[in-house]
Amino acid sequence: MAAIRVAILGAGRPGVRHAEGFKAAGGFEIAAVADLIPQRRKTIMEAFGVKKEVADALDVMSDAGIDAVSICLPNHLHLPVAVAALRAKKHVICETPPTLSASEARKLLTAAAKYGRTVLFAAQRRFGGAEQAAKQAVDKGYIGDAYHARAAWMRTRGIPVGSGEGGVGWYFDPSKSGGGVVLDLGVQMLDLAHDLLGRPRPVSVFATMSDHFHPAGRLPAAAVSVNTAADDHPADDSAAVSSEGTGDGSDADATTPSGAAAGPSGVEDTFFALMKFEGGKTLELSSSWAINQPPTQNGTICRVHGTEGAVDVYTRQGPVLHRKFSQRGDSRETPLKTPKVTHYHAMMRHFRECIQGKAQPLVGPDAGALLMAMVDAIYKSAETGKSVDVR
Numbered sequence: 001m002a003a004i005r006v007a008i009l010g011a012g013r014p015g016v017r018h019a020e021g022f023k024a025a026g027g028f029e030i031a032a033v034a035d036l037i038p039q040r041r042k043t044i045m046e047a048f049g050v051k052k053e054v055a056d057a058l059d060v061m062s063d064a065g066i067d068a069v070s071i072c073l074p075n076h077l078h079l080p081v082a083v084a085a086l087r088a089k090k091h092v093i094c095e096t097p098p099t100l101s102a103s104e105a106r107k108l109l110t111a112a113a114k115y116g117r118t119v120l121f122a123a124q125r126r127f128g129g130a131e132q133a134a135k136q137a138v139d140k141g142y143i144g145d146a147y148h149a150r151a152a153w154m155r156t157r158g159i160p161v162g163s164g165e166g167g168v169g170w171y172f173d174p175s176k177s178g179g180g181v182v183l184d185l186g187v188q189m190l191d192l193a194h195d196l197l198g199r200p201r202p203v204s205v206f207a208t209m210s211d212h213f214h215p216a217g218r219l220p221a222a223a224v225s226v227n228t229a230a231d232d233h234p235a236d237d238s239a240a241v242s243s244e245g246t247g248d249g250s251d252a253d254a255t256t257p258s259g260a261a262a263g264p265s266g267v268e269d270t271f272f273a274l275m276k277f278e279g280g281k282t283l284e285l286s287s288s289w290a291i292n293q294p295p296t297q298n299g300t301i302c303r304v305h306g307t308e309g310a311v312d313v314y315t316r317q318g319p320v321l322h323r324k325f326s327q328r329g330d331s332r333e334t335p336l337k338t339p340k341v342t343h344y345h346a347m348m349r350h351f352r353e354c355i356q357g358k359a360q361p362l363v364g365p366d367a368g369a370l371l372m373a374m375v376d377a378i379y380k381s382a383e384t385g386k387s388v389d390v391r
C-alpha cells in the first residue's frame with residue numbers, strides 16, 4: 001500500500017513530535033511542511049528529509065498529492081484550516097484543544113460528516129503507556145464500577161507563550177487561544193479522566209478560575225519572541241510517568257518560567273472544577289500553569305475510584321491498580337504493565353488505521369464537540385459563579 005503523504009502545518013514542538021510519530025508508525029511520507037517562520041520549516045525539512053515547504057498552511061490545500069494534514073497551529077486556526085483540508089479531501093489530525101468553542105467544534109463535526117474524511121484530535125494522554133494500561137484495567141472491570149475521578153495537571157511554573165509578533169505570544173490573546181490553561185492542560189486531563197470514567201454524558205459543572213501569574217503580572221518579564229514553554233510532549237514512558245513529585249510528563253522546558261515583555265492577557269492560569277455526569281459519576285478537575293505549591297506537587301494526578309478498587313495512573317512506579325481493600329483500608333497493589341507502542345508512535349499508528357478504515361478515531365469530531373461543550377460550561381460557570389448545565 002502506498003505511503004500516506006502528510007503535510008505538517010505548524011512546525012513548533014508539536015509539529016516536530018508529530019513528524020517523529022509519523023516516522024515511528026511507518027506508512028507515512030512527510031511530503032510538506034508549512035510555517036510562517038523559515039527556520040522552523042528548515043528544522044523539520046532537514047530532520048525528516050521533507051522536500052516541499054510553504055509559509056501559509058492554506059497553501060498546501062491545492063496540492064492534490066497530499067492525502068493528510070497534521071494541524072499544529074495556534075488554536076484559532078484549527079477550525080478554518082481543518083475545514084479547508086476536509087474540503088480538499090484530506091484527512092486531518094489536529095492538536096488539542098479541538099477548537100475555540102463548542103459551536104466551532106459542531107461546525108467541524110458537520111464538515112467531517114459532509115466530506116467523509118478522518119478527523120482525529122491529538123489527545124496525547126490517551127496514547128501514553130500509563131494511560132493505556134489504566135484504560136485496559138478499567139475496561140476489564142478490575143475496579144468495578146468507576147464512579148469518581150480526580151485529575152489535575154498543576155505546574156509550579158510553566159506558562160506557555162507561543163509565537164507572535166513583538167514578543168506577544170498568541171496564548172495570551174483570547175481571540176487566538178480561546179482561553180488559558182483550561183484549553184491547554186485542562187482539556188487533556190478532562191479527555192483522559194472522562195474516558196476512564198466510561199465516557200458518561202456530562203450533566204453539570206461548577207468551576208472557578210484565576211490569573212494571578214499572567215505575564216503582565218507577577219512573573220518577571222523576559223524577552224520572548226517565540227514559544228518557550230508550551231511543550232508537553234512526552235517522548236517515552238519514563239518521561240510521561242509523573243505524579244505529585246515526579247514532574248509533569250512534559251519536556252524539561254515546559255516548566256520554565258517565562259513571560260512576554262508586554263501584551264494582552266485576560267486568560268486564566270489556574271482553574272478548579274467539579275463535574276457531574278449521568279449515573280451520579282463525578283470528576284474533580286484542575287490545572288495550573290503557575291501556582292505556589294510544594295515543589296513535590298508539580299505534575300499530573302489521575303486517580304479513578306470504583307466500587308471494587310482504584311487505579312492511580314501516575315506514580316513513580318508507573319500505573320498501579322489497588323484492590324482487595326481491607327476494613328483498615330489496606331489494599332493489594334498491582335503495578336500495571338504498559339504496552340510497547342506508546343505516545344506519538346501509537347497516535348500516528350492509530351491515525352493510519354483510521355484512514356485505512358481499520359479503526360474509528362478514539363478522539364474524533366463527536367468526542368471533540370463533547371469536550372468543547374464541557375469546556376464551554378467550565379468557562380460559563382466560572383464567569384457566572386453558578387453551577388452550569390452542559391448542553
Ligand SMILES: NC(=O)c1ccc[n+]([C@@H]2O[C@H](COP(=O)([O-])OP(=O)(O)OC[C@H]3O[C@@H](n4cnc5c(N)ncnc54)[C@H](O)[C@@H]3O)[C@@H](O)[C@H]2O)c1
Pocket residue numbers: 009010011012013014015034035036037040055056057058072073074075077095096097122123124160162163164170183184226227230231232233
Ligand atoms: N497536545 C499537547 O500537549 C500540546 C502541547 C503544546 C501545544 N499544543 C497545541 O499545539 C498547537 C500549537 O501550539 P505551539 O505551542 O506549538 O504554538 P507555537 O506558536 O509555538 O507554534 C505554532 C506555529 O504555527 C505557525 N503558524 C501560525 N500561523 C500559521 C499559518 N497561517 N500558516 C503556517 N504556519 C503558521 C507559527 O509560525 C508557529 O511556528 C496549539 O493548538 C496548542 O494548543 C498541544
